[in-house]
Amino acid sequence: MTRIAQPVAGKLKLAGWLGVASALIWPAQAALIGLVLGDLVAPGVSPSLSPLAGAAGFVVLALVRIVLDWISQKLSADAAEVVLRESREKLIRKALRQASGAAALSPAELASLSAEKLGALGPWATRYQPAFLRARIIPLAFILLAATQSWAVAGILLIAGPLIPIFMALVGMAAQDASEKQMVEIGSLNRLLIDRIAAITDLRLLGAEARSRADLETKSEDLRLRTMAVLRVAFLSSTLLELFAAIGVALVAVYVGFSLIGWMNFGTWGSKMTPAEGIFLLMIAPEFFQPLRDLAAAWHDRAAALAVASELETTETAIAKANTLMGTGGEGAAPTLGALRWHGLQIRPGEAAAPLPLPDGDIAPGEAIAITGPSGAGKTTLLTALVGLIHPEAGKITLGDTSLTEENADDWRAAFGWIPQSPRFADASLRELITLNRPGDLDAALDAAQATEVVAGLPGGLDARLGDMGGGVSGGEARRLLIARAHYAGRPIVLADEPTADLDAETGAKVIAALLALRSQGTTLIVASHDPALVAAMDRQIDLEGAA
Template structure:
């Protein structure tokens, strides 16, 4: 099983990670260089320390220049470490953004194509799997490249002062590398099993939440709780196994690192005291011995950094096996822009979300003339929102055809650029009111934003919460349901689009507020091909034609 798993990593996960790493751009290429830049700073630090100690018997003035070098080297090391971390984080952000975009497009594209919800395991991979890439890109990859060169550079610097100590350090790198290889092989499979257990738990939880009404109806709460508890216990056991291997490998690595430094310290001490039991081709003085001793631990700093980030590699490779298996996202269709309000035609349209289920529409026909306002009036569940979603590509076309202008919608691709939309649940993003208003038209001026906000009835929000700079969180805290609808309507009014789609624009409003909003709706629909899904007879009265569903 281990051989098969290793082969799978070599064939799938590692090539996928290597290709994805290109999304890190310049930051991914320069991150190892910032770590390598620490080597000259470490050598300067050791040299300053050794020479300052050697000069101290002659007075503080003699040691002062070397103390300055020591302080500058220490400051440089701190700044270089900070910069390396920042560049690694920026590279990881670019890689995660690319991976998240591809994964979400793949998952949502498959869900829309199949007309059904995506499995919990796939969604779990998109969330936990993408985040597992962070440490691999930000820490492990730079550390791996730096660790291949940095120890040899430090040993070369030690060899200038004492070739024998350099030989000791070089010899101890061999068992250190063997321990890292053995630890990595032991932990890789455990890491993969842990990630699979996490996927199973996340998928099980999400799927049971989706089926919660059915669970309650059949009184299966106990069985579901038991299944979740077993999955959680399995994840806990596998996590402990990963930690156990990590702690054992860390202890072994620290042992060999400490042993090698101790050997150098013993050699340098006995050489200074002239007590070595065997002849050596060198006689050390204090500054050379102390320089070698100060640099000895630096040989293993890049390797320790690599060992600390090794679990990040294993987690990323485990996640990559799942993410790489997701189908490649379909290329985005070209955006279509209409210069004038186009006609819209529904011809024998059938919409069925799942095979075998009752169709929402079957053989539906409707012609909307250019610039005409059509109200879709009907009870909940009659399919008003489905018709609007069909134009936006959010509902499957199971039969018939939809034409916009003189072209079929299936050939056009996305017409979202030409559509202004106000839905039942407007999205609210963390930021200011101005940021949220400008989502539909980023080029709008602040004056236009404020005028539109006041026109749709958001004057209380503007006056009571600091104007356009009022802060909103992702939940839209402080906005009522009606104010959310007004926010969505303001966006639709701001966007200069020839097609307007309104989904229940006056829901959650009282009669007086609805009457106040009717002139705004009439103004928003002027000069656009408009479809309005509504329960309200008052809103329907604004339309040129009413279609009852």
């Protein structure tokens, strides 16, 4: 938590000290009330103060407290906003640097952690942090103030006060454990929900809707139970701490009452307690416990924030260990073209996987090459390495006279077009997705990719928005749209990962024809595929069999 709060530590500290200053005004208000009421109850026993002067002083001090509280809350709210914004930006920046296929953080986990879970940092900054500082200072200050009037009352507060932090610590351990389990369930449910939404068409075809619904119901029930466990701990802690606070205030009230009626003649500093002193002590006793009560109320905010901070640190560590994108991910200028070669490549597919050795290769400009081999041989891994999406553990990749490095990766990728096996679409119109708002011949690109009829069948045509999963188009149609984008971009090298996977023969033939249209324009075409028809349509193949 210290690392997360570092950018706003000064603002949070100032907010806490303003809260302390506001709370320390209350004894002055209590003294004014004590003097006014004490003189009315027993004239001449204690210093007198006119009701008008007392009321005026009380109102002025109340206004000062209101201003201080407002500034304190504003500062802590601003600090919370900064913490949330910077934590989310940092997480998303790191997540976007994951290489293709990296499994450190799925989209569902990213959405759950960045949107829902990180929200727990807000109450921690706005409630817990200021309450923590007040709880460290205010009770001690009030004990000293009470001791100036009655050592007995100071003793009562000194005994009752520490019980609250002790039980807070005991309950806090249970609260953090319950919060961590709740966060795990939130992530699991979100991940399952996204997976089921993505596979909803397949689930319907397989008749597995009932089973999928049962899985979601089970996960939802698990989350409900975890949430109720957190709430039980929170309510238990509040009940215990309110009990101790009530007992402490009641003991002070009993002592003051008995002292004023003469039944107790001890606990003061050699003189009988006056009504003004008794009223003052009665009024500061509840405020002695208030910072501790506020801290107790915010204790589950701390537990939730600690759970989120722990998960955030674990996630960021996992992302750091995973294979990350080379370069910055920005736009670049394509290097001078030439033969694409690689030699001595070793690539680690995942964090726990051993480096995968890949056979050397040499592809001349304009060639159409099929990368073949069994599942797990490294076809997709090789493509992602060639396009500069992952760091090789060893080896060298060159394009003409240019070697792929971390420094020139953005320029390197400017020479490549990429067609993934599982199409994904940004939240933009189809026109923007294909053209990327750049000039060109869109109709020619659609015709070359045999995608004109696909666009014509969509509501809104080129203005249609497909959604992340390509809703409204089939798998083959989605791939033809991506091929149309490759035609439009005119990149000299295009890589396609299993472009005909899971397609029927007729649809696969259309995709193959769209890819060959790229090759006829002089584009270097590299495909990873198991499809005999697609492999046969290429000039030659590079077989990875036995390379793994």
